Amino acid sequence: MQRRLPVFAALALALAAAAPTAAAQTFAITNAHIVTPGPVGEVENGTVIVRDGRIAAAGSGVAVPTGMRTIDARGAMVTPGLIAVNTALGLLEVSSVDGSVDNKTHNSGISASFDVQYGLNPASTLIPIARLGGVTHAVVMPDYDDSEKERELPFAGKAALISLGEGANILHRPGVGMMLELGEDGAARVGGSRAAEFVQLRQIFDLARQAPRDEYPFELSQADIAALKPVLAGTMPLIVVVHRAADIQQVLKLARDYRLKIILSGAEEAWRVADEIAAARVPVLINPTSNIPSNFDMLGASLQNASILKAAGVEIAIGGNDAGHRVREMRYNAGLAVSRGLPYAAGIEALTLAPARIFGVADQMGSIAAGKAADIVIWDGDPLEPLTQPTAIFIAGKEQPMTSRATELGKRYMR
Amino acid sequence: MTYLPSDNNPSPRGHRLARALLLGTGLALLAGCSAAASSARPADAPPPPAAPAAAVPEPFASTYAPRPSADTAIVGASILTGTGTRIDNGTVLMAAGKIVAVGADIAVPAGARVIDGRGKWVTPGIIDAHSHLGVFAAPGVQGHADGNENIDPYTAHVWAEHSIWPQDPVFTKARAGGVTSLLILPGSANLFGGRGVSVKNVPAVTVQQMKFPGAPYTLKMACGENPKGRYGSRGRAPATRMGEVAGFRRAWIDAAEYGRKVDAYEKKRARGEAGEAPKRDLGLETLAGVLKGDILVQNHCYRADEMAVMLDVGHEFGYKTRAFHHAVEAYKIADLLAKEDVCVATWATRWGFKMEAYDAIEENAAILTKAGVCVAIHSDEQRLVQRLNVESAVALAAGRRAGIDIPQEEAIKWITLNPAKMMGVADRTGSLEPGKMADVVLWSKNPFSVYAIAEKVFIDGALILDTSDPATRYRSDFEIGQPVGEE
Numbered sequence: 059m060q061r062r063l064p065v066f067a068a069l070a071l072a073l074a075a076a077a078p079t080a081a082a083q084t085f086a087i088t089n090a091h092i093v094t095p096g097p098v099g100e101v102e103n104g105t106v107i108v109r110d111g112r113i114a115a116a117g118s119g120v121a122v123p124t125g126m127r128t129i130d131a132r133g134a135m136v137t138p139g140l141i142a143v144n145t146a147l148g149l150l151e152v153s154s155v156d157g158s159v160d161n162k163t164h165n166s167g168i169s170a171s172f173d174v175q176y177g178l179n180p181a182s183t184l185i186p187i188a189r190l191g192g193v194t195h196a197v198v199m200p201d202y203d204d205s206e207k208e209r210e211l212p213f214a215g216k217a218a219l220i221s222l223g224e225g226a227n228i229l230h231r232p233g234v235g236m237m238l239e240l241g242e243d244g245a246a247r248v249g250g251s252r253a254a255e256f257v258q259l260r261q262i263f264d265l266a267r268q269a270p271r272d273e274y275p276f277e278l279s280q281a282d283i284a285a286l287k288p289v290l291a292g293t294m295p296l297i298v299v300v301h302r303a304a305d306i307q308q309v310l311k312l313a314r315d316y317r318l319k320i321i322l323s324g325a326e327e328a329w330r331v332a333d334e335i336a337a338a339r340v341p342v343l344i345n346p347t348s349n350i351p352s353n354f355d356m357l358g359a360s361l362q363n364a365s366i367l368k369a370a371g372v373e374i375a376i377g378g379n380d381a382g383h384r385v386r387e388m389r390y391n392a393g394l395a396v397s398r399g400l401p402y403a404a405g406i407e408a409l410t411l412a413p414a415r416i417f418g419v420a421d422q423m424g425s426i427a428a429g430k431a432a433d434i435v436i437w438d439g440d441p442l443e444p445l446t447q448p449t450a451i452f453i454a455g456k457e458q459p460m461t462s463r464a465t466e467l468g469k470r471y472m473r
Numbered sequence: 474m475t476y477l478p479s480d481n482n483p484s485p486r487g488h489r490l491a492r493a494l495l496l497g498t499g500l501a502l503l504a505g506c507s508a509a510a511s512s513a514r515p516a517d518a519p520p521p522p523a524a525p526a527a528a529v530p531e532p533f534a535s536t537y538a539p540r541p542s543a544d545t546a547i548v549g550a551s552i553l554t555g556t557g558t559r560i561d562n563g564t565v566l567m568a569a570g571k572i573v574a575v576g577a578d579i580a581v582p583a584g585a586r587v588i589d590g591r592g593k594w595v596t597p598g599i600i601d602a603h604s605h606l607g608v609f610a611a612p613g614v615q616g617h618a619d620g621n622e623n624i625d626p627y628t629a630h631v632w633a634e635h636s637i638w639p640q641d642p643v644f645t646k647a648r649a650g651g652v653t654s655l656l657i658l659p660g661s662a663n664l665f666g667g668r669g670v671s672v673k674n675v676p677a678v679t680v681q682q683m684k685f686p687g688a689p690y691t692l693k694m695a696c697g698e699n700p701k702g703r704y705g706s707r708g709r710a711p712a713t714r715m716g717e718v719a720g721f722r723r724a725w726i727d728a729a730e731y732g733r734k735v736d737a738y739e740k741k742r743a744r745g746e747a748g749e750a751p752k753r754d755l756g757l758e759t760l761a762g763v764l765k766g767d768i769l770v771q772n773h774c775y776r777a778d779e780m781a782v783m784l785d786v787g788h789e790f791g792y793k794t795r796a797f798h799h800a801v802e803a804y805k806i807a808d809l810l811a812k813e814d815v816c817v818a819t820w821a822t823r824w825g826f827k828m829e830a831y832d833a834i835e836e837n838a839a840i841l842t843k844a845g846v847c848v849a850i851h852s853d854e855q856r857l858v859q860r861l862n863v864e865s866a867v868a869l870a871a872g873r874r875a876g877i878d879i880p881q882e883e884a885i886k887w888i889t890l891n892p893a894k895m896m897g898v899a900d901r902t903g904s905l906e907p908g909k910m911a912d913v914v915l916w917s918k919n920p921f922s923v924y925a926i927a928e929k930v931f932i933d934g935a936l937i938l939d940t941s942d943p944a945t946r947y948r949s950d951f952e953i954g955q956p957v958g959e960e
Contacts, residue, residue: 152831351612352613354612357955362959397926443923445873472804
């Protein structure tokens with residue numbers, strides 16, 4: 059699993075020579091060690107046929123059409139592109155520079171209606187850096203700006219799915235979820251107690267179900283109420299950041315009462331109520347390395363969270379180590395979960411098909427399968443290992459540059 | 474490729490100045506008492522010449538005692554010795570808490586406990602040269618925020634060890650990642666953050682029980698955005714980088730003067746002359762200790778240009794920087810750092826959280842290592858300290874991608890021998906060499922694999938963590954009775 063392939067310099071040249079037309083997105087990858095969730099599964103010596111940016115066929119015994127450009131993977135591992143969750147990619151450049159951060163607002167008039175799709179910056183240097191970690195898509199989520207202490211702010215706003223492919227339009231799908239943080243930090247925004255928080259949430263959902271009014275309590279605007287309509291209709295998932303087991307149980311009850319489609323995020327103590335989460339068919343976005351009892355909401359934080367949840371039948375997606383700069387580490391986090399008992403295939407799935415399913419795009423991405431976009435990464439080893447690097451990355455069949463601002467800086471100073 | 478030789482401090486360096494001053498004031502008090510009691514000697518008579526410094530106990534002295542240990546041989550493992558060597562199918566022999574022998578053909582003495590290391594890997598105990606465990610303890614509540622005395626930029630007088638909470642549950646988690654020693658530093662809000670302390674990562678109730686015996690003290694300094702951001706926003710100096718450098722220089726001028734006064738007094742005393750001991754100043758005492766070379770400078774500094782300026786500050790006042798910490802732009806001045814013999818403690822993955830971290834690259838450690846700089850991969854955080862081996866693998870892979878292939882037997886020094894050197898304890902730990910502390914980790918796999926688990930962790934020869942023995946699964950007092958999960 060630790061083979062390194064010098065072949066891709068030649069590959070890059072071959073592809074760079076081709077014009078950026080649809081023809082460039084038609085090729086075959088041969089001698090591929092395919093590792094993908096879905097029916098294709100693991101194929102030691104397989105072939106992937108890409109036509110016009112889509113996967114036309116994949117597996118063993120797939121014939122390469124005569125004259126089709128061929129990339130010989132020489133046995134290297136080939137996986138679907140990784141789909142990051144819990145990110146602010148495209149909304150963030152330097153964390154401490156407010157003017158370069160667009161994933162949150164302290165505007166009291168915008169809560170649920172906050173919409174990340176309007177703040178995206180395709181030129182962000184974070185995008186190529188995440189991409190060099192094999193990340194081809196990301197769920198971009200709003201966060202809270204707590205600098206306005208008096209602000210009552212239940213919802214952070216609407217998330218979007220973006221492509222990390224080179225180009226001017228990175229928005230793949232807006233409105234893939236509504237962000238809500240509960241627990242200690244969420245309670246702090248609505249008066250300091252979760253006992254108040256759940257009462258207020260129920261009040262807001264009841265109001266949103268009723269006929270429109272001129273004014274709403276809790277600093278909610280008409281736009282905010284309108285933004286909650288798809289959540290109450292069950293067409294937009296409510297992404298709930300929550301940590302403590304007891305809070306998770308309250309969220310599950312809230313979801314039952316209002317028939318909400320929910321996704322748990324953070325969920326450090328989810329392992330303690332894994333069976334209940336599984337029974338509710340609620341997926342969970344986690345960082346398996348989050349095992350610090352950072353506050354009284356997550357005293358039970360454990361490296362075993364991922365494996366226990368998976369064993370209970372919970373769908374999990376694994377994220378990186380922050381919202382932007384360290385998204386590329388998501389694959390190591392999956393590796394860590396595997397070292398603590400998560401089956402290897404589940405580790406790969408938690409980076410690819412699971413997030414695609416959770417955010418409703420599994421028909422388009424997340425696995426190497428005929429009909430899906432050719433979001434493909436070729437690796438020089440096991441992608442969950444830090445010693446491994448991608449050697450070629452395709453997004454919708456388009457080969458991506460293997461450079462970033464960081465690699466360019468390194469090159470400048472190396473002799 | 475050249476690599477810096479390992480640090481070989483001849484002896485544990487204490488803070489001689491502090492001891493000398495304590496001695497002086499202590500004797501003065503004693504003289505006063507005895508004068509009142511018996512007038513054995515005129516009160517204005519010069520005190521007798523200084524007794525050997527060792528006769529006076531150091532303040533807050535280490536009470537660390539190695540746990541009981543059995544003589545142990547790990548056999549059949551692949552060994553990364555921390556000295557630049559890899560031994561396959563080798564044996565590590567530990568006895569009486571020390572490394573006795575390491576090699577391929579080591580006879581195991583009768584009576585030694587034998588651990589089958591076949592298919593596994595052995596490294597020295599992992600060392601984190603930049604930690605805030607205990608001073609920013611978990612849970613991260615206000616009541617635990619003890620790492621930054623951030624009401625004044627000049628707090629060389631505070632000591633991190635007076636903030637360390639030994640019950641911080643993250644010490645245990647770090648141990649599960651193979652971490653056997655750490656340098657605990659104050660935070661970076663201040664130009665002079667205070668003294669750092671080296672600890673052995675053992676369960677303890679008092680900080681003295683953790684203190685690395687005989688380790689030199691260190692001084693945390695910080696340049697760049699943190700101090701100027703903290704104080705400039707409050708309408709006081711330093712508000713700029715130039716204000717920071719001016720602040721450093723003024724402080725060193727004061728420290729030099731203080732040192733001269735203390736030295737003059739000591740010389741008088743040594744000659745048997747009368748003289749009044751200068752009033753102790755805890756902050757200047759620490760800075761003067763740096764100027765004497767007893768206290769090691771650990772300088773938080775991100776940008777290349779700032780590190781170059783700080784090196785010149787050191788030249789101006791005659792102190793040496795032991796290590797630049799974080800130093801994400803060190804790759805831009807690799808040759809300068811090699812020439813100045815300054816170590817770098819850095820990450821592979823963290824970047825972009827502020828302007829001075831914007832140019833961080835994963836290749837930093839590899840570029841510096843190739844240039845001959847002593848490099849450590851450090852954590853500075855609670856999750857990363859548990860997998861410094863994985864962070865090192867990221868740095869290795871980035872180097873390879875850029876055409877710099879650092880061998881694993883060299884890269885393991887990033888988290889073993891080199892941090893030990895930065896802490897001034899490389900003569901005692903950090904590598905598997907006879908006579909050194911038996912701080913040893915047995916890994917389930919190659920430690921540069923994300924799947925590697927530290928199965929057995931030895932500290933001074935004692936098996937302090939064994940994943941096959943639940944009895945070694947320590948919980949801090951804080952975790953008792955709480956719904957905690959597995960490591």
